[in-house]
Amino acid sequence: MSRTSIRTDFPYEIRREDVRIPVPGGTSRAEGSGGGVPLYARVWRPVTEEPVPALLEYLPYRLTDWTAPRDQQRHPWYAGHGYASVRVDVRGHGNSGGLPGDEYDATELADGAAVVNWLAEQPWCTGDVGMFGISWGGCNALQVAALAPGPLKAVVTVCSTDDRYDNDVHYMGGSVLGVDMHAWGAAMLALSCRPPDPEHVGDEWRSTWLRRLEAVEPLVDTWLSHQTRDAYWKHGSVCEDYGAIGAAVLAVGGWHDPYRDTVLRLVRHLPADRVRGIVGPWSHQYPDRGLPPGPAIGFLQETLRWWDHHLKGAANGVMDEPLLRSWISDSHPPATVYEELPGRWVADPAWPSPHVTPVTYGFRGSPVVVDSPQQTGIDAGRFLPFGNDADLPPDQREEDAHSACFDFPVPEDGGPVEILGRPSVTLSLRTAAPTGQVIARLCDIAPDGSSTLVTRGALNFSARHGRDRAEPARIGETEGFAFELNGIGHAFAPGHRVRLAVSSTYWPWIWPRPDAAGFTLDPAGSSLTLPVRRRTEDAVVWEEPEQAEPLEVAHPASPEERRPERVVVRDVAKGEWRLEVDPKYGGTRVYPDGLEFTEDALETYTIEERGPLTARTRSDWTIRLRRPDRGWDVGVETRSEITCDAEAFHTSNEVVCREGDEVVFHRTWEKRIPRTAG
Template sequence: MKTKVLGLCAASLLICAAPVATFAQPVAPTPPPHVRESIYVPVRDGTKLAVNIYRPAENGRAATGKRPVIFVFTPYRARYRETDGKVVEAALNDQLALASLIRAGYVVAVADIRGKGASFGHRRGFQDRTEARDGYDLVEWLARRPFSDGKVGMIGCSYLGGTTFHTASTAPPSLKAVFIGASDLDKYDFVRAGGITAQFNTRPDEPPSVDLASLPVDGDEEGTQLRAAVAEHAANTPMAPLWYGMPNRDSVSPLTGNAFWQEAGVYAYMDAIKRAGIATYFWGNLKDEPTGQTLFGATNLGSKFLAGPGSHCVPPQGFDFTGEVVRYFDHYLKGVDNGIDREPRATYWLEGSNGYVRSDQLPGVESRPLPWFLTGGKAGRQLGAAPGVAGTAAFTVDYKLPPAEYFGFWPQPMDKHGLSFTSRPVTAPMTLVGFPVAHLTVTSTSPDADLFVYLDQIDAKGKAEVISFGRLKLSHRKLAEAPYKNFGLPWHSGLTKDLLPLAPGEKAAVSMTLTPVSRIVPAGARLRFTIAGADPRQRNLKDIQITPPPRIGVLHGGRDPSRIELPLAR
């Protein structure tokens, strides 16, 4: 096994870390020399999709020779005009290293998905097989262009990571490598984790004016085709109602007429990616909810993995992200022997060390579970190494929560709205890498209730931050075997036949996986575990809250104590 970082040593991991600079989120660089064309390309059912092609240029002319193509498939408009008149072009920014890829000699193509931007058609769902097949058709169309050498790569983050992942699942013959950020392997287990929707994918749909701000394709200067395309978007499936309307993994959507979670789960199509030999690289950030899903993708596909310290789709600070992307595609599309395939498989930020771990193992694989028990008594509610005396602590679900940020990618501490158990200050640094797991025994005055759990780190001055969290509807607590590799973590089927409403007075055993962590908890810090029954990121909280609010009891101590297992690095 190779596990290292450069510079400062952390004995608990036998690693070394280098001091890092702080980098701001990249702004649009000076555009690389390029020649652009925008055209409509019909896919197999005749729907015309807007495709924007950027070819490297020399002296104002497109560079000669056949070149590999990098393809991006977006719902967020490839080219549009802001209200102040500024033109924004995704390919000329470096958040996904696209400008650097053009400079490195790649052709970059950015297309609007059907039903968005300047493309015609409407979305039947969210990353469905229609969209995946559209991606297939565009990959193969790009591979046949006179400027193409027949090799195509894809890159994206968030929705764009999903379009990349889903296109790969159709195994286009010309698709050789993908770089996927912040995207899910299991749509249900992400969007509706534990049976509960939260922030992601439940925001209101955008008005037509957003897509009408797209720039028309070449030859449509008056915007006639653009207006006709956007008119078709009115038939799009609304996103939040789609997810709200399917409470269980096997629910049939009234909007699409099928069990849509299964259609949108990439894990069902992984074998096609493997058989096609498509190279895969997954990345995310440690303060971003999809990172656990990117880890699942990496472990199932044998991929390289990168995790930075930041939030959603922010290029990892202190790491040459654009350089990594270019080197990756240079190797798999151009055949450059730059050593990236021989370097450690995983690179991930270790909070508290100011550095990145580089390891042949994905984060958490070699950690061991360290149980910290929920205890009560005269000393108050604590987290401790021993179970303590049997008892019960209870709270009434608080629905009067502060408003959430519109994009609340990470929660704030919830100790004022739930039940908390706090440790004593740790006496020595403790390195946690992997997925915390909560095992609770609970009661509820309602047959069903939502459970949210949060693991906070509190520094010596009393400042708290959430470092990991999870959620589960009590009726979804039945465990099952996951249909993919998930590090052996608790997994809930979410199937209708497996739902378990609580009987009056029933004690329910609940196991919950929290989001992954990678940090050194310093000496003097405390850990706090909070249990709540609602979260500000539930956009539909007013519609689903229970009256009267449930009173939830948490049993601690005794023969089957409630506990949280911390992933202690070996």
């Protein structure tokens, strides 16, 4: 097992200061009518008289509390190795000025480019800047790189997306993601309503907070209003023009993260002299944090090599590394958490790889009707796993029972069947309704019958000819539906079976279509294609993970934190299934500066076995921030719901904010959004 070392002896001493970086105003998100908007920043710098390159991480998640423990692991580490490492809050969030807007909107990206230029102009900076981040920060790092600010020379993007429509938390295969379209929209509503901290902004915190609250809008209403891949989603999707990215890109992902296909596309489409890719066994986390599944790697050391080469001109061989280094997991029993997965690292000099050959498996048998009950998908696991105990999919045997399954044995007298890349399916379907979905899961079946989910994919019937349009299926006609599954590295052991399981529903990941009439699958003309990798013996070596000294944050226990992470409740008489999820983002924590931060969230997904129009999502958030020494005590409560009928989605959102016992803000939003494709 990889053990994280805590590093305190750096080549440089470190100084830290909080500053405000001015970016241009003059938009609806600026404070006031003139001048610039100050973005709150924390800068860790090496103690030296020589200028150094700067590294930027740029997020809406509040550097003084929410990401402070994670920031402390890496920013001082970079500073101790000769970089000015800078963490900045996006406009309208944390202690920055301005008003909150949509994710990755034009203002956010322009601000990011302005911060890059500001950093380059500082007397302590050489003029060369790198940008890094995970999730939101990894996404906007790519998007700012596509704006090509001159000083931005290199990027490290982790668990990010190049395609905001089809590889993010909104849509999958042209279908509405019931799980994170709702859950993350609800989370951002709650998080955007937190006030600035008077410890850092002084007495103006209250007036700034109230202005922000008046500007907040539920993001889910915007997301649901764009159900095909239109101009809204093309904005910020760097896959529209990979050539716009001038910086060198190190793309990093995990096989248990939904964004991992971005790594495969970036190493395929960016010039080989400016890109490298790493995909490990990880969840939605930095690869050095040691959160399951592992093994973790010395990620900070690997990125230091990247920065040293591209920002300092070091001839350290980082660009001599293989184009793509990937983890291939061995067969393993199903579980919702793994401390470490069995497997090995492999190296590929190009992508597509010369070591990978597509192998097609044809289906056999008579046509089969697939009309899955609506709760199929209840064992899908978390869309964005964070390393918690109930994140990953359990045994898939119940899901397989609701699906049409096609098995392909792995001979016992041979080696494992290793795959690396994106499997694909072609399914010959006769639809019973003009709308619907088809979901394909690839599973590893052990000799004892246990079923481990390997990867999956989905296709909305209306998106079969392109995500940018909605074309109803032709009822009663047999048609080929072809789509890719998410990328994976996996070795099916001898004596196991490769299973493709096909269902017509997948709640709560995929929001059900009104008809829910299923389809008939004809094995003749249907096939599974696997990216089979020839076994190679590769010398991929990582240093052990290390980080800077951690932030001393206390985590007092609370009743909410003892709540189960994931509970399935079945009302047998009613035929109703309810999934309750505690996302466990952080719970209660007390920071070294005295801030008490309490956070509780509960997501609920409900559906009846034969009632696609009974689908309902709800998310409840409670956040409290206290500084007892100041007498400061504020709270945020939000409720978010989505229901549907045959013609429309119905969203309901409510925010209540308090200062002490006084309600200072209360607003509700009720929207009806026509179902055009979702």
